[in-house]
Amino acid sequence: MYKLTIFSPATIANVSCAFDIMGFSLEGIGDEITFKKSKDPGVKIKMLNHTELSEIPSRNVAGVVAKAMLEVVNPSYGIEIELLKGIKPGSGIGSSAASAAGAAYGMNLILDKPFKTNELVEFAMLGEELASGVKHADNVAPALMGGITLVRNHHPLDLISLPVPEGLSVSVLHPLIEVETKKARKLLKEEVLLTDAVTQWGNIAGLISGLFLSDFDLIGRSMQDVIVEPVRSILIPLFDTIKKTALNSGAIGCGISGSGPSVFAFSNGSETGKKVSETMAEVYKNSGVEYKIYTSGINKDGVKILGVI
Amino acid sequence: MYKLTIFSPATIANVSCAFDIMGFSLEGIGDEITFKKSKDPGVKIKMLNHTELSEIPSRNVAGVVAKAMLEVVNPSYGIEIELLKGIKPGSGIGSSAASAAGAAYGMNLILDKPFKTNELVEFAMLGEELASGVKHADNVAPALMGGITLVRNHHPLDLISLPVPEGLSVSVLHPLIEVETKKARKLLKEEVLLTDAVTQWGNIAGLISGLFLSDFDLIGRSMQDVIVEPVRSILIPLFDTIKKTALNSGAIGCGISGSGPSVFAFSNGSETGKKVSETMAEVYKNSGVEYKIYTSGINKDGVKILGVI
Numbered sequence: 001m002y003k004l005t006i007f008s009p010a011t012i013a014n015v016s017c018a019f020d021i022m023g024f025s026l027e028g029i030g031d032e033i034t035f036k037k038s039k040d041p042g043v044k045i046k047m048l049n050h051t052e053l054s055e056i057p058s059r060n061v062a063g064v065v066a067k068a069m070l071e072v073v074n075p076s077y078g079i080e081i082e083l084l085k086g087i088k089p090g091s092g093i094g095s096s097a098a099s100a101a102g103a104a105y106g107m108n109l110i111l112d113k114p115f116k117t118n119e120l121v122e123f124a125m126l127g128e129e130l131a132s133g134v135k136h137a138d139n140v141a142p143a144l145m146g147g148i149t150l151v152r153n154h155h156p157l158d159l160i161s162l163p164v165p166e167g168l169s170v171s172v173l174h175p176l177i178e179v180e181t182k183k184a185r186k187l188l189k190e191e192v193l194l195t196d197a198v199t200q201w202g203n204i205a206g207l208i209s210g211l212f213l214s215d216f217d218l219i220g221r222s223m224q225d226v227i228v229e230p231v232r233s234i235l236i237p238l239f240d241t242i243k244k245t246a247l248n249s250g251a252i253g254c255g256i257s258g259s260g261p262s263v264f265a266f267s268n269g270s271e272t273g274k275k276v277s278e279t280m281a282e283v284y285k286n287s288g289v290e291y292k293i294y295t296s297g298i299n300k301d302g303v304k305i306l307g308v309i
Numbered sequence: 310m311y312k313l314t315i316f317s318p319a320t321i322a323n324v325s326c327a328f329d330i331m332g333f334s335l336e337g338i339g340d341e342i343t344f345k346k347s348k349d350p351g352v353k354i355k356m357l358n359h360t361e362l363s364e365i366p367s368r369n370v371a372g373v374v375a376k377a378m379l380e381v382v383n384p385s386y387g388i389e390i391e392l393l394k395g396i397k398p399g400s401g402i403g404s405s406a407a408s409a410a411g412a413a414y415g416m417n418l419i420l421d422k423p424f425k426t427n428e429l430v431e432f433a434m435l436g437e438e439l440a441s442g443v444k445h446a447d448n449v450a451p452a453l454m455g456g457i458t459l460v461r462n463h464h465p466l467d468l469i470s471l472p473v474p475e476g477l478s479v480s481v482l483h484p485l486i487e488v489e490t491k492k493a494r495k496l497l498k499e500e501v502l503l504t505d506a507v508t509q510w511g512n513i514a515g516l517i518s519g520l521f522l523s524d525f526d527l528i529g530r531s532m533q534d535v536i537v538e539p540v541r542s543i544l545i546p547l548f549d550t551i552k553k554t555a556l557n558s559g560a561i562g563c564g565i566s567g568s569g570p571s572v573f574a575f576s577n578g579s580e581t582g583k584k585v586s587e588t589m590a591e592v593y594k595n596s597g598v599e600y601k602i603y604t605s606g607i608n609k610d611g612v613k614i615l616g617v618i
Binding site: 151153160190192194195197199201205208209221 | 326327328329330331459460461462467469471497498499500501502503504506507508509510511512513514515517518521527530531536
């Protein structure tokens with residue numbers, strides 16, 4: 001293998017109540033990354049768009065991942081990476097994770113598969129650390145593994161693939177404003193009420209049960225986040241209206257995507273999903289906030305190969 | 310129906326990390342309660358053992374439940390209840406819940422089934438309120454429903470039956486000391502670290518997933534309680550030694566039963582379960598603490614009828 005192009009999907013982490021422990025992969029939205037062997041040692045990065053992002057490997061999300069992997073394997077060649085971003089940084093749908101997970105996946109292939117999935121997640125987390133200051137796995141793991149991933153534990157990493165109920169549709173509304181993950185994290189209090197924590201873990205247990213039972217009603221009524229959403233939603237224009245609108249137009253649940261500003265909703269079936277997306281978008285259309293809107297199924301495959309030479 | 314005798318099982322709530330949201334029903338251990346129609350109106354209680362417990366209905370766990378149900382239905386007859394307790398109060402294996410759930414179940418039958426399961430749980434919670442000051446459902450719900458029950462939410466009550474993995478065996482070590490639920494609750498701090506809460510709900514998500522996947526290893530490694538166990542375990546003689554012993558002799562996980570002082574362990578298969586029970590008991594045998602030991606499967610039926618006239 002001399003040259004490889006992959007697609008690495010957008011992901012949604014912090015699935016409502018499941019803050020910091022769950023994420024899932026989206027269809028159609030993501031980064032395209034090309035890896036090419038080179039005589040020159042080390043990693044070179046070329047940004048095909050979003051040229052505001054650094055091309056210095058140690059300051060680039062894909063770069064730090066590729067560099068770390070190359071240092072372990074230490075091959076006789078170097079790697080040139082071209083990155084075409086399909087996700088705006090700071091959108092809350094796993095922009096850094098798509099680049100980091102894509103880099104881990106592509107590098108592993110071009111290096112002849114020396115690493116296992118959990119190791120790829122660990123490498124990809126280096127990209128998340130560069131982007132947000134925190135080595136979290138709830139975006140990179142579903143990007144690499146596809147579907148819905150539970151991050152039971154970070155140290156040691158314990159990843160569980162959760163079932164994807166047939167017909168689960170995702171609406172994503174992305175207001176074109178930037179919320180830095182670092183800033184969104186700072187809003188959170190260090191301590192929470194035990195009673196709130198118990199409410200939250202009851203809902204998490206309900207959400208997981210709902211996924212296993214394909215019980216959309218249970219999934220929906222479990223999507224209540226009493227800890228993070230009340231704090232972070234203040235950074236998202238018209239969050240309460242969007243959520244109410246989504247639920248009124250048939251969504252089973254609605255929450256912040258990642259640390260925002262994107263908002264996602266789950267629906268039962270793509271028809272309802274599309275309708276929910278439209279009504280969510282109308283809230284911004286009527287208020288003059290610029291936005292992007294997506295309707296997607298859950299991407300069961302995660303990162304995939306687009307072409308190999 | 311003139312007379313009815315039922316068996317109401319012991320239960321284990323606060324299943325390790327799943328504090329306040331999960332409980333399950335045990336086999337063989339429980340209360341026997343007889344209900345008899347009487348010409349005299351109202352509820353009469355007779356304690357066949359544990360006569361230290363009040364026979365005044367409003368001060369008796371079964372009594373308050375029966376009284377509340379009778380007041381709603383308002384039949385032309387009264388009810389005499391005879392209660393033979395098989396569980397020592399304050400044991401941590403749902404002594405009050407067995408009486409309360411048994412009262413709710415038996416009264417519903419003798420009153421000709423006017424209530425649904427969720428309503429029976431609500432009535433039974435009145436008994437829990439009398440015993441501990443808190444209307445919690447995580448013992449009475451599994452006693453009434455059998456198996457493993459998730460209490461996703463209390464208001465409104467949302468109960469989900471979780472799958473019981475084939476071969477899941479429970480060892481219960483009951484030191485013959487009393488820990489009042491009220492006292493054990495007071496030990497808990499009002500606030501917890503968000504990072505601890507996240508660790509806890511990752512484990513809860515893992516535990517639920519493990520039950521659905523019948524993955525004993527995942528169940529075991531998810532049984533880590535970083536919030537409640539470190540505080541409450543100090544009331545239980547030699548807790549750390551017992552837990553270590555249980556795990557070393559093959560248990561997949563071990564935790565406090567309810568608010569203690571009983572300790573429970575999960576094992577894969579009844580053979581291992583019996584061995585785990587023996588080694589746990591030996592810790593107390595060697596230290597002179599009086600105890601009872603049980604090995605049980607998960608009771609899938611919950612409350613059951615023993616006889617009807």
